Amino acid sequence: xxxxxxxxxxxxxxTRYRVALTGAIEQPLKDVAARTRAQRGGSxxxxxxxxxxxxxxxxxxxxxxxxxxxxxxVVLRILVSALLPATEAPPDTMxxxxxxVRVPRxxxxxxxxxxxxxxxxxxxxxxxxxxxxxxxxxxxSGAGFGAALALLLGLPWVAVQTSAFTFGLLAVAGAYLAxxxxxxxxxxxxxxxxxxxxxxxxxxxxxxxxLADPLTTLPAITFWLMGGLGKATVRDLPVVVxxxxxxxxxxxxxxxxxxxxxxxxxxxxxxxxxxxxxLVVVACATLMTAAAVSLSGIIGWVGLVxxxxxxxxxxxxxxxxxxxxxxxGGSFLIAIDTIARSATSAEIPLGILTAxxxxxxxxxxxxxxxxxxx
Amino acid sequence: MTLIVEGLEFAYxxxxxxxxxxxxxxxxxxxxxxxxxxxxxxTTLLRCLLGIHRSYRGTITLDGKDLRALSRSEVARRIAxxxxxxxxxxxxxVFDVVLMGRTPHLNPLGTPSRGDRELAWNAxxxxxxxxxxxxxxxxxxxxxxxxALIARALAQQSSYLLLDEPTANLDLGNQARVLEIVAGLAxxxxxxxxxxxxxxxxxxxxxxxxxxxxxxxxxxxxxxxVLTSDRLSALYSLPIYVATVxxxxxxxQVTKVCIPLLRREEEPWSSA
Numbered sequence: 001x002x003x004x005x006x007x008x009x010x011x012x013x014x015t016r017y018r019v020a021l022t023g024a025i026e027q028p029l030k031d032v033a034a035r036t037r038a039q040r041g042g043s044x045x046x047x048x049x050x051x052x053x054x055x056x057x058x059x060x061x062x063x064x065x066x067x068x069x070x071x072x073x074v075v076l077r078i079l080v081s082a083l084l085p086a087t088e089a090p091p092d093t094m095x096x097x098x099x100x101v102r103v104p105r106x107x108x109x110x111x112x113x114x115x116x117x118x119x120x121x122x123x124x125x126x127x128x129x130x131x132x133x134x135x136x137x138x139x140x141s142g143a144g145f146g147a148a149l150a151l152l153l154g155l156p157w158v159a160v161q162t163s164a165f166t167f168g169l170l171a172v173a174g175a176y177l178a179x180x181x182x183x184x185x186x187x188x189x190x191x192x193x194x195x196x197x198x199x200x201x202x203x204x205x206x207x208x209x210x211l212a213d214p215l216t217t218l219p220a221i222t223f224w225l226m227g228g229l230g231k232a233t234v235r236d237l238p239v240v241v242x243x244x245x246x247x248x249x250x251x252x253x254x255x256x257x258x259x260x261x262x263x264x265x266x267x268x269x270x271x272x273x274x275x276x277x278x279l280v281v282v283a284c285a286t287l288m289t290a291a292a293v294s295l296s297g298i299i300g301w302v303g304l305v306x307x308x309x310x311x312x313x314x315x316x317x318x319x320x321x322x323x324x325x326x327x328x329g330g331s332f333l334i335a336i337d338t339i340a341r342s343a344t345s346a347e348i349p350l351g352i353l354t355a356x357x358x359x360x361x362x363x364x365x366x367x368x369x370x371x372x373x374x
Numbered sequence: 375m376t377l378i379v380e381g382l383e384f385a386y387x388x389x390x391x392x393x394x395x396x397x398x399x400x401x402x403x404x405x406x407x408x409x410x411x412x413x414x415x416x417t418t419l420l421r422c423l424l425g426i427h428r429s430y431r432g433t434i435t436l437d438g439k440d441l442r443a444l445s446r447s448e449v450a451r452r453i454a455x456x457x458x459x460x461x462x463x464x465x466x467x468v469f470d471v472v473l474m475g476r477t478p479h480l481n482p483l484g485t486p487s488r489g490d491r492e493l494a495w496n497a498x499x500x501x502x503x504x505x506x507x508x509x510x511x512x513x514x515x516x517x518x519x520x521x522a523l524i525a526r527a528l529a530q531q532s533s534y535l536l537l538d539e540p541t542a543n544l545d546l547g548n549q550a551r552v553l554e555i556v557a558g559l560a561x562x563x564x565x566x567x568x569x570x571x572x573x574x575x576x577x578x579x580x581x582x583x584x585x586x587x588x589x590x591x592x593x594x595x596x597x598x599x600v601l602t603s604d605r606l607s608a609l610y611s612l613p614i615y616v617a618t619v620x621x622x623x624x625x626x627q628v629t630k631v632c633i634p635l636l637r638r639e640e641e642p643w644s645s646a
Contacts, residue, residue: 034469034504034505034507034508035495035504035507037508038469038491038494038495038507038508039488039491039492039495124463124464125464128463129463130463130464252483253483254485255477255480255484255485255486256477256482258466258470258474259474259477261462261463261464261466262460262462262471262474263460263461265421265424265426265455265457266455266457266460268424268425268426268446269424269426269450269453269454269455269457270450270474270475270477270478270530271445271446271447271448271449271450271451271477271478272446272447272477273445273446311464311465315465315467316464316465316466316470317466317470319485
């Protein structure tokens with residue numbers, strides 16, 4: 001018995017020794033690996049590539065689906081013949097449907113979805129708040145009023161878009177100036193001013209709806225406020241300009257967005273000029289959102305939900321988060337728009353679907369990733 | 375190469391004056407503790423030194439240059455700040471947060487280079503936190519978070535460190551670990567300014583103490599001169615005894631501890 005006990009002890013100590021030994025080797029190895037990863041920087045590259053492939057795939061599938069189904073081969077041939085005029089073109093009707101109806105719509109989905117998601121991601125960093133969305137400072141309410149006013153006055157579509165864009169910018173400028181005149185650089189004041197401006201423009205929208213002809217103008221206003229990509233055509237191409245400007249400037253500030261999310265005191269201590277940086281970020285996000293909304297009408301939820309999804313894929317670092325948000329936002333909106341135009345015989349307004357899908361999705365996301373936000 | 379504060383006065387817009395004729399200095403290798411009751415103006419003083427409040431009267435001079443003549447990133451290259459704690463909304467890793475310390479050295483539109491990452495990693499190793507590099511900051515303990523924030527300040531490669539109550543909310547062991555690191559940094563040549571509520575810590579690691587009450591500096595000098603029973607009792611409006619203790623067997627450490635008397639136990643040790 002004594003022998004058995006001694007043997008058991010010896011085995012025990014040997015195992016312990018081996019555990020200690022492997023521990024002594026493994027931990028430094030792990031540290032070296034971590035160090036190498038740290039030196040290389042984020043490993044988001046492959047994931048961003050995957051998201052790009054996702055966007056292209058969703059876009060391509062969306063070109064196939066519709067009231068007039070077209071096979072993948074034909075769509076490919078149409079795309080190739082559009083890019084290389086020398087090749088033989090497929091039948092005219094199919095070419096028209098793909099190039100003049102579906103391609104602009106898919107492109108609009110990518111731009112609008114991407115712009116809203118990037119604005120949302122930038123606002124969430126800036127306001128240090130996972131619940132911030134592009135409409136926080138009143139841009140969507142302002143744009144809504146701008147569009148409603150133009151529709152009420154019976155102006156042409158271009159004027160509706162211009163008016164939406166302009167009033168979107170005006171609303172945020174109003175909120176920003178109101179906050180600045182009340183106090184120096186307080187984020188809470190800025191958000192409060194945004195809430196007030198939003199409420200103000202919502203009231204103005206209600207007035208236009210109250211005054212609108214219930215048979216013609218009122219439905220037009222209501223549909224605009226529910227959002228949709230149905231009116232997107234090649235003529236809407238200029239919308240790319242403000243979106244691109246916003247994207248480029250935000251991309252240049254990508255590292256500062258990270259630092260902003262530490263909060264005012266620490267960001268200042270790290271050398272960031274808060275007032276100036278904040279103004280630039282707000283201006284860019286507003287520019288992008290106003291442009292997107294002027295094309296699509298009001299589409300909620302994308303700017304709130306997609307950045308969280310992107311964070312789950314590439315992490316919170318803005319240099320990876322911004323492109324991931326753009327790619328995912330584009331994929332998300334193209335997918336939803338495809339459902340909106342093909343699920344039923346009549347087109348479902350986009351804003352309704354994004355909310356119907358976005359809300360439960362957001363709850364699920366909250367349940368999964370809550371620990372990251374507290 | 376000194377941080378000099380002279381005749382500093384500050385009031386919030388429309389409010390009472392918080393700081394009155396505050397003067398002190400901190401050179402390389404020195405550790406200055408700012409000690410004072412709650413509401414005495416410690417945090418406001420730190421915020422002035424960080425360049426957050428710029429509408430003060432008097433002067434703050436950094437290595438011979440006026441603080442307000444420097445841009446925000448120039449200040450950040452000279453002074454690093456360690457907050458009491460940080461609340462991150464998004465799940466940045468410990469390494470991400472330390473790397474943010476490189477911000478004032480970056481091109482305004484750039485991101486950290488390989489060299490920046492190397493420096494951040496070294497800072498993380500310096501505080502012994504390399505094994506937690508890839509953990510989200512909000513998942514590590516309070517003590518480890520404090521060390522990560524110190525590492526971020528080190529990655530900033532400044533000449534001065536400002537620490538806001540670095541030992542608050544830490545257990546006894548972590549308090550000692552943080553104090554050891556702070557003392558080591560002062561030996562390396564950092565000028566350190568820290569606020570604290572524990573006079574004992576000033577005896578252990580600080581070369582100078584500034585007593586702050588109602589926005590006035592009551593006394594400034596080495597802890598042995600400044601931290602007397604009379605001064606501390608006046609500072610906190612309560613009888614406080616300063617006792618000398620010697621601890622240790624092979625290597626005896628002599629230090630002083632401050633013991634406040636509670637009203638109900640005027641003679642707490644008389645029966646012993």
